[in-house]
Amino acid sequence: MDDDAATEILAATHRALCDRGYADVTLADIAAEADRSKGLIxxxxxxxxTLFAAFLDYLYDRYTERIESVAGETPRDRLVGLFETVLADRKGSAGEQLRTAMLAVNAQAPCDDAIRARLERFDEYLLDRVAAIVADGVATGEFADDVDPTVAAEFLVTAVAGAHARRAAVDRSPDRIVETMTRYAERHLVADGPAEVSG
Amino acid sequence: MDDDAATEILAATHRALCDRGYADVTLADIAAEADRSKGLIxxxxxxxxTLFAAFLDYLYDRYTERIESVAGETPRDRLVGLFETVLADRKGSAGEQLRTAMLAVNAQAPCDDAIRARLERFDEYLLDRVAAIVADGVATGEFADDVDPTVAAEFLVTAVAGAHARRAAVDRSPDRIVETMTRYAERHLVADGPAEVSG
Known part of the structure; x- marks a missing residue:
């Protein structure tokens, strides 16, 4: 299969998942959606x-590329850029596709080791990335030296996961949470930030 | 139907959801699980x-009762008690049943207004509750007077949702997040807390 066909099938997987949900979707639906024969798939x-696992791998590559491309002069800028990226709602982004996929598969994840292992990769990647940025900020003195990068990353990644879950389940906009997480980073992580002023 | 029978059917709904997921479960499965006739159900x-909506209402009552029973001398104690309660893993608790139900239904929620409206009630209840505790803390001077209860509640409820989502999807223990949220409350909300000392 050439790359175009593979990408097309994975894009069709996404559309079929959105329409039907993981439990109901079949390979025949995906073939129809991709306009390919069921035999090819x-x-x-x-x-x-197996197809869904390949779909998650494809999303993982797009997701990590996007996060790695977040630029910023200082760790604080990079951290805020990362929040904006992972919480951005751009239609067709890897993040948006991932959220749909996660929603579709969440009910199945606890029972399927291959899927759970893949979801864990996303989680670990984001944890590592946030912890690395926070550690950079502590090293350069931009963040307070008593900030534990692992603990801060755990909290921030949890807030990101919550923003996604709440948007999916109860339609909460993530805009406010980007603002609140930025404020958190500024008050809680940044050395000599407003925390001292305001208590 | 007497109360016992109703409770029994709702408990059977929970077990059937855990076994099969929302997409696959049928009223016949629930009848079998409850040892009642399909006709009765x-x-x-x-x-x-309709049954699932009733199940969510039943969970809502148990969930709010449990949160309202959280005691504590000061707003800070009550906030930490609330985190422990909503993140506690006790088997058979309303919280645990709710999480299973949410997982089972998440993929369907965006398409089902009755379910979405019910999930929003849980979210709004928790937001109001946390905001009220934080506002109490600001009023008594325990929390800093520049803390905005609505913004803090939004962030904390998002972190709670994320802790639930990550536990479900990637099996992250919530113990650490309870600790981290407590630390957040102490450094970020509490007036004259360690924030000044450590920067």
Whole structure:
């Protein structure tokens, strides 16, 4: 299969997931959506689980590329840029596709080791990335030297996951949370920030 | 239907959801699980959606009762107690049942107004509750007077949602997040807290 066909099938997987949800979607639906024969898809993917795992791998590559491209002069700028990137709502972004996929698969994840392992990769990647930026900020003195990068990353990644979950389940806009997380970073992490002034 | 039978059917709904997920579960499965006739269940609930909405209402009552029972001498104690309660993992608690139900239904929620409206009630309840505790703390001077209760509540409720989502999807323990949220409350909200000392 050439790369275009593979990408097309994965894009069709995304559309079929949005329409039907993971539990109901079939390889035949995906073939129809991609305008390919069911035989072609079966040739490459044994079953829905295998195709979905490939879909998550494809999203992982796009997701990490996007996060790695976040620029910023200082760790604080990079941290805010990262929040904006992972919480941005751009249609068709890897982040948006990932959220749909996660929603579609969440109910199945606890029972499927291959899927759980893939979801853990996203989580670990984001934890590592945030911890590295925070550690940079502590090293350069931009963040307070008693900030533990691992603990801060755990909290921030949890807030990101919560922003996604709340948007999906109850339609809360993430705009406010980007602002609040930025404020958190400024008050809680930044050395000599407003925390001392305001208590 | 007497209260015992209703409670039994709702408990059976929970078990059937855990076993099969929302997409696959049928009223017949729930009847079998409750050891009742399918006719009895159909008499009270037209379809799975109606039964699931009743199940969410039943969880809402248990959930709010539990949160309202959180005691504590000061707003800070009550806030930490609330985190522990909503993030506690006790088997069979309303919180645990709610999480399972949310997982089972998340993929469907965006398409189902009745379910979405019910999930929003949980979210709004928790937001109001946290904002009220934070406002109390600001009023008594325990929390800094520049803390905006609504903004703090939005951030904290988002972190709670994220802790639930990450536990479900990637099996992260919430113990650390309870600790980190407590630390957040102490450094970020509390007036004259360690924030000044450590910067």
């Amino acid at each position: 079966h040739y490459y993917y044994d079953d829905k689980e | 159909h008499y009270y609930y037209d379809d799975k959606e």
